[in-house]
Amino acid sequence: xxxxxFTVGPSQIYPxxxxxxxxxxxxxxxxxxxxxxxxxxxxxxxTNSLKTLWNIPPEYSVFFVTSATEVMERIIENTxxxxxxxxxxxxxxxxFFDIAEELGKQPKKVEVELGKGFDxxxxxxxxxxxxxxxxxNETSTGVMLPAxxxxxxxxxxxxxxxxxxxxxxAPYPDIDFTLTDIVFFSVQKVFGxxxxxxxMIVSPKSIEKSMFLQKKGMNIGSFHNFPTLxxxxxxxxxxxxxxxxxxxxxxxxxxxxxxIGIENLRKQIDVKADLLYDFFDNHPVWSTFVxxxxxxxxxxxxANIGAQQKKLKEYLQTNGMIVGSGYGQNKDTQIRIANxxxxxxxxxxxxxxxxxxxx
Amino acid sequence: xxxxxFTVGPSQIYPxxxxxxxxxxxxxxxxxxxxxxxxxxxxxxxTNSLKTLWNIPPEYSVFFVTSATEVMERIIENTxxxxxxxxxxxxxxxxFFDIAEELGKQPKKVEVELGKGFDxxxxxxxxxxxxxxxxxNETSTGVMLPAxxxxxxxxxxxxxxxxxxxxxxAPYPDIDFTLTDIVFFSVQKVFGxxxxxxxMIVSPKSIEKSMFLQKKGMNIGSFHNFPTLxxxxxxxxxxxxxxxxxxxxxxxxxxxxxxIGIENLRKQIDVKADLLYDFFDNHPVWSTFVxxxxxxxxxxxxANIGAQQKKLKEYLQTNGMIVGSGYGQNKDTQIRIANxxxxxxxxxxxxxxxxxxxx
Numbered sequence: 001x002x003x004x005x006f007t008v009g010p011s012q013i014y015p016x017x018x019x020x021x022x023x024x025x026x027x028x029x030x031x032x033x034x035x036x037x038x039x040x041x042x043x044x045x046x047t048n049s050l051k052t053l054w055n056i057p058p059e060y061s062v063f064f065v066t067s068a069t070e071v072m073e074r075i076i077e078n079t080x081x082x083x084x085x086x087x088x089x090x091x092x093x094x095x096f097f098d099i100a101e102e103l104g105k106q107p108k109k110v111e112v113e114l115g116k117g118f119d120x121x122x123x124x125x126x127x128x129x130x131x132x133x134x135x136x137n138e139t140s141t142g143v144m145l146p147a148x149x150x151x152x153x154x155x156x157x158x159x160x161x162x163x164x165x166x167x168x169x170a171p172y173p174d175i176d177f178t179l180t181d182i183v184f185f186s187v188q189k190v191f192g193x194x195x196x197x198x199x200m201i202v203s204p205k206s207i208e209k210s211m212f213l214q215k216k217g218m219n220i221g222s223f224h225n226f227p228t229l230x231x232x233x234x235x236x237x238x239x240x241x242x243x244x245x246x247x248x249x250x251x252x253x254x255x256x257x258x259x260i261g262i263e264n265l266r267k268q269i270d271v272k273a274d275l276l277y278d279f280f281d282n283h284p285v286w287s288t289f290v291x292x293x294x295x296x297x298x299x300x301x302x303a304n305i306g307a308q309q310k311k312l313k314e315y316l317q318t319n320g321m322i323v324g325s326g327y328g329q330n331k332d333t334q335i336r337i338a339n340x341x342x343x344x345x346x347x348x349x350x351x352x353x354x355x356x357x358x359x
Numbered sequence: 360x361x362x363x364x365f366t367v368g369p370s371q372i373y374p375x376x377x378x379x380x381x382x383x384x385x386x387x388x389x390x391x392x393x394x395x396x397x398x399x400x401x402x403x404x405x406t407n408s409l410k411t412l413w414n415i416p417p418e419y420s421v422f423f424v425t426s427a428t429e430v431m432e433r434i435i436e437n438t439x440x441x442x443x444x445x446x447x448x449x450x451x452x453x454x455f456f457d458i459a460e461e462l463g464k465q466p467k468k469v470e471v472e473l474g475k476g477f478d479x480x481x482x483x484x485x486x487x488x489x490x491x492x493x494x495x496n497e498t499s500t501g502v503m504l505p506a507x508x509x510x511x512x513x514x515x516x517x518x519x520x521x522x523x524x525x526x527x528x529a530p531y532p533d534i535d536f537t538l539t540d541i542v543f544f545s546v547q548k549v550f551g552x553x554x555x556x557x558x559m560i561v562s563p564k565s566i567e568k569s570m571f572l573q574k575k576g577m578n579i580g581s582f583h584n585f586p587t588l589x590x591x592x593x594x595x596x597x598x599x600x601x602x603x604x605x606x607x608x609x610x611x612x613x614x615x616x617x618x619i620g621i622e623n624l625r626k627q628i629d630v631k632a633d634l635l636y637d638f639f640d641n642h643p644v645w646s647t648f649v650x651x652x653x654x655x656x657x658x659x660x661x662a663n664i665g666a667q668q669k670k671l672k673e674y675l676q677t678n679g680m681i682v683g684s685g686y687g688q689n690k691d692t693q694i695r696i697a698n699x700x701x702x703x704x705x706x707x708x709x710x711x712x713x714x715x716x717x718x
């Protein structure tokens with residue numbers, strides 16, 4: 001029996017990927033030169049499919065690096081001279097903040113308790129802030145920040161740059177890209193890919209900023225600084241030898257999702273999220289971690305299980321289903337459930353049935 | 360008919376990889392958590408197999424990043440306060456030098472004509488040099504620097520660090536790791552893997568240097584700085600979600616090569632290299648680019664073809680074989696031929712027969 005992975009990333013592989021890999025091997029994609037026309041077709045295909053699927057403006061660049069963690073580093077290097085401002089509500093928001101510190105910047109932050117959202121109206125952004133960093137979907141806690149709330153900061157502070165971590169939600173959130181500067185994600189979450197690609201969508205203004213910093217003699221990194229990434233992306237190539245096979249498969253998955261359509265994808269996720277939240281909200285012992293419905297992630301559902309957690313996880317595994325543990329301090333008392341497209345309504349219903357029958 | 364890729368990377372896929380990928384998909388490797396025991400087994404398996412195959416001392420660390428280009432950046436960030444010294448004999452040696460400049464260092468270099476080696480005895484290393492950078496196998500020109508020559512610098516300058524780019528030769532060169540500090544390569548060359556991993560073997564002294572620079576308040580990068588890479592590698596994990604599937608396959612290929620044994624691998628490469636060089640040395644029109652036999656790469660063979668190059672490449676492709684073009688200024692007049700383990704003696708003989716029959 002195959003196991004079903006409800007883990008939040010790496011997660012269940014999208015069902016078409018097996019055949020895409022088979023085809024790729026047959027077509028010897030792994031041997032293709034990254035300086036040839038066939039590769040350029042993969043690169044532009046991937047970029048264009050993502051732009052179409054997620055309604056990304058043509059003037060925005062799409063850069064492919066290797067993990068969302070790398071993206072955080074590149075964003076700080078390329079857009080911050082001194083000061084970024086971070087909305088910290090979990091481990092991955094904190095990682096973004098820590099990276100800024102490690103790179104010698106002087107980041108500021110507003111921090112809330114795990115599982116909570118922000119009282120956005122009350123938050124004052126310092127004048128000296130160059131970049132605002134939001135974790136739109138905090139994989140560690142299942143807290144989602146509504147896109148409109150994030151976008152409203154662009155209206156208040158049009159001169160500041162905005163970066164949005166959508167690692168475990170992209171392409172679910174309906175983002176108005178013209179009100180953001182950098183949106184990034186990794187492919188092993190909602191897209192159901194084997195890990196190995198971090199993707200960032202970058203505004204012309206962000207690239208200008210990096211060129212400005214470079215001119216000032218600042219260190220903005222080397223092969224993956226924004227001007228170099230853009231120079232190569234514009235010719236549908238990368239400076240280094242990239243993971244060509246992974247890129248090919250990502251392109252094929254994007255085409256699969258295009259066929260479903262972004263609105264249908266969102267609706268399917270919503271239906272399954274409602275089922276999962278309803279279940280935990282109405283459970284006599286267990287509960288939903290994120291109590292405020294405004295901030296509940298549709299793609300990462302976190303539940304308080306308490307002392308039973310280990311036994312519950314074992315019971316599910318015996319029945320062929322693996323859910324994630326909680327993160328950090330909640331590792332042994334919570335479970336995290338991915339609600340990604342690879343996990344169909346039928347599969348979620350089976351999980352709920354198992355949870356329901358747990359004694 | 361399947362095409363045979365004699366291109367120097369990405370190159371012909373190692374023959375066992377198809378079945379490793381099939382098994383990996385069956386075992387759902389792409390869904391494995393990078394925080395679990397199964398992943399730790401892959402990580403330690405990969406590290407240990409590489410150490411055994413290439414006779415790497417136990418106290419050296421093995422770090423997995425995503426490309427050799429990234430490795431160059433990380434080396435400069437982590438081991439150079441101000442000044443590196445580069446032996447430049449082609450495009451990839453130059454890239455290493457350029458990255459040091461981009462990162463705000465003040466690299467020095469000695470440069471020779473393309474296709475030539477160095478007169479090592481005549482080269483004086485400035486006192487202020489912190490790191491010596493060698494491109495042991497220059498993929499752009501087919502020039503190989505003998506490992507003993509590189510190692511002799513450690514005897515002359517024991518206090519300086521030495522980095523060796525073996526991107527397109529590892530694990531062929533018989534390196535005395537105790538006389539080097541960092542050796543790096545990427546997996547899409549000799550190992551015949553789909554691209555997506557850069558590997559560096561790092562001495563304790565290099566890690567000390569990075570910690571020293573960090574203490575001094577220097578920017579040594581964030582998630583992929585040496586102390587962080589080491590902290591995670593020591594527990595057989597990575598801070599970011601790594602390309603787990605790629606790592607699994609690399610581990611399996613390493614096991615395949617271990618069975619053959621490094622000495623046999625080298626002998627097989629030598630036999631095929633001799634055939635290729637003999638052919639071009641004795642050709643009435645074409646010739647070997649690297650004239651000095653001391654500096655001829657056994658793994659990347661570069662030949663001067665001249666005006667016929669385009670026609671020759673087309674003729675080979677019609678017969679199911681793709682060779683690489685020359686690099687940079689020699690793009691249209693040279694061919695580059697990979698002599699990697701995925702390309703068997705029989706395949707090389709077929710190529711030579713085709714070349715022989717070309718009119």
